Amino acid sequence: MSTLNRRGKKGVAGIPNDGARDLPDVSLTAAIHDGYVVCFAGSCAQGFAFVIGGTSASAPAFAGMMALVDQKMAQINPTQGARQGQANFVLYKLAAIETFSQCNASSKPATNCVFNDVMSGNNCVPGAPGYGPSCTTYAAKTGFDLATGLGSVNAANLVNNWNTVTFRPTLTTLTLNGGNPVNMVHGQSVPVQVTVAPSSGTGTPTGEVSLVTNSSINPAGFAFLTLSGGSATSNTNELPGGSYNVTAHYAGDNTFAPSDSAGMAVTVTAEPSTALLSVLGFDSTGRPIPVSSSPYGRPIYLRADISAQSLTSSSHVFPTGSVTFNDNGGSIETDGVNAGGNSEVARGLFTLPAGTNLITAVYSGDPSFAPSTSTTSTLTVTQAATATGLKASATTVGLGSNVDLTATINTTSAGSPPTSNVTFTSGGTPIAAAPALVSIYGAGNLQTGQFVTAQSSATFSTSQLALGQNAIAAQYGGDINYLASTSPAIVVNVVPDFSLPATLSPVTMAAGQSGTTTLTITGKTAYNGTINFTAGSCSGLPSLATCSFSPASVKGSGKTTITVSTTAPHSTALQHFGIWASGGGLFAGMVLLRVPVHSKRRRLFGLLTIACLATFVGCGGGGGGGSRQPIPGTPPGTYNITVTATSSGLSHTTSFTLTVQ
Secondary structure: OOOHHHOOOOOOOOOOOOOOOOOOOOOOOOHHHOEEEEEEOOOHHHHHEEEOOOOHHHHHHHHHHHHHHHHHHHHHOOOOOOOOOOOOOHHHHHOOOHHHOOOOOOOOOOOOOOEEOOOOOOOOOOOOOOOOOOOOOEOOOOOEEEEOOOOEEEHHHHHHHHHHOOOEEEEEEEEEEEOOOOOEEEOOOOEEEEEEOOOOOOOOOEEEEEEEEOOOOOEEEEEEEEOOOOOEEEEEOOOOEEEEEEEEEEEEOOOOOEOOOEEEEEEEEEEEEEEEEEEEOOOOOOOEEEHHHHHHHHEEEEEEEOOOOOOOOOOOOOOOOOOEEOOOOOEEEEEEEOOOOEEEEOEEEEEOOOOEEEEEEOOOOOOOOOEEEEOEEEEEEEEEOOEEEEEEEEOEOOOOOOEEEEEEEEEEOOOOOOOOOOEEEEEEEOOOOOOOOOOEEEOOOOOOOHHHHHHEEEEEEEEOOOOOOEEEEEEOOOOEEOEEEEOOOOEEEOOEEOOOOEEEEOOOOOOOOEEEEEEEEOOOOOOOEEEOOOHHEOOOOOOEEEEEOOOEEEEEEEEEEEEEEOOEEEEEEEEEEOOOOOHHHHHOOOOOOOOOOOOHHHHHHHHHEEEHHHHHHHHHOOEEEEEEEOOOOOEEEEEEEEEEEEEEEEEEEEEEEEHHH
16 A cells, blocks of 8 residues: 555655655544534434544544545446545645645635645644754645645545546456366465556556455455556455356556456355354453353353354455354344354343253354354353342231231342242241232342342231231242242231221311310220320311310220310400609619718719719609500311320321311
8 A cells, every 4th residue: 555655646746755655645624622513322303412523533524525526426437436446546646736825725725726735833743853943844834744744625626626637547357267167165265367457558557456246245345466567466265155256456556547357257155164152151350251150140141253264364254144042942032243253142141041051053154154053052040049028017006907018039130030929927827828929120230240130029918917926927939040038027016906986076166165076995805005195186276276185095995075175366465665664763773872981072972973863863754555466366167187096006096077167
């Protein structure tokens, strides 16, 4: 390629005479501050876009320009098609006829410029020889330079002027197998001879030729050969399988145009292949490792690598088709073979059943590589452990009342949830037929290996627990994939119970009056508890209303009268007082201190003090007063009052309607 490119750069000012390919060829924007706006994975439909820069932006941008060139040239010359070969031959011929002084990118370039020449700035790197003010090697200048190449590209002018560049026509001839019919097994070598000559006149074409097929397996070029004296002789084992035509394509050079040879028919039968199966799990650091045994629900990854004698690191033909992974003769799934010649169950398998799993990989084959089946790998999947937990809706219940028992079968498996039976026991004796299990799932993180865990639950409701303390446990019986487990016992205390009427007689009164209703407590079997009532036993009362109970406690069965008292509308006096009290009161509150008199001056001070006090008393005055604030009383309305009775850890409620008129 370097020879081609050096020769492709003739006739352009500024190219160093160094016998090497000098980069870059052209310039495109890559800075992120004026990056390319891209819609990705439906982002624009969600109201946002991505901005990219660097080579990830500029290289696809130029590829888009070349796609427009291919499209235009396929319309102009359908025989040659869209393939243009080495673009540098045309780029530098277009640049050789361009007047760079009229195409200055720093000013307004002429409208016919294919390249807008960048003439200022540099691409100098700190630490490189000549870096600094004297850096000229990588400074932009007129014509080609090592900073910006030929400059930026006017895409429209490039497309419209591409066909103005002409090259001398050539004639390419291909000979395979010495001119004898080609009927071979894939991977075998066949002699190749290609000659390229001018269609007229003299001269020797240079550059490269490649073999091209119309096979669906490998329609692109392969077996690249370098011309020497206008010809290339070699051997190739890269003809893909199938029956098709092979042509030789000459890519052209700075003088001679590309051309294609006549096609030669070949028949290539598939060579034997080998499917190598890998059964993988993860070690503690998350690295894939071969496994032969794994608990149920841990991820298993299957991979098949297709190999053949002809496959090497330099091969251009790779296996295609698909691989079907089987377990005990039944298909698990089928996946395509990628460009690396392998196929895998990338998401992992979590539901391979417990027991012995005989796994194989069956390669479908393609025209180049025959079908093959891997040797059988034995994977032993062991039953996953379970941990059964148990909860009760209440730890103290009345005799004959329902209690809901919920068992949860927890696992660290990411497979299907546990099935089979759960048996609830009291003191080791079963108290329930096995109820149905309901599948649930715990949380996890696939990236850290903490997978979503499979769980199941079962709920049983019973009112048949015996009086006293009942030690309740849940026993999970296990299934084909999960081991059995028993929960720790929980204690449900069953105590004698009492009952209240569903509702009580309603109470109606005017605000300021009282009303009563009767509550009857009925003790059930063996009940002899005491219920203590307080004002807080009533809830839902309106403001300025209270309730009381008589008697305030009931032992066993009995009755109590509930009295509801309300408040009538009224007013209350608010008192306020003047700033000064009466003169006599103030004077009476004063204390006169006796001051010894030792001089006329001090006698004078005493007289002035008494005079001031007399004056202050005379200034006293003011009196007291008050007003009245209305209180609305208990607001009228209808209220639902709840009464709660508690005894021996049990609580029951009843209610009545209170109407305040």
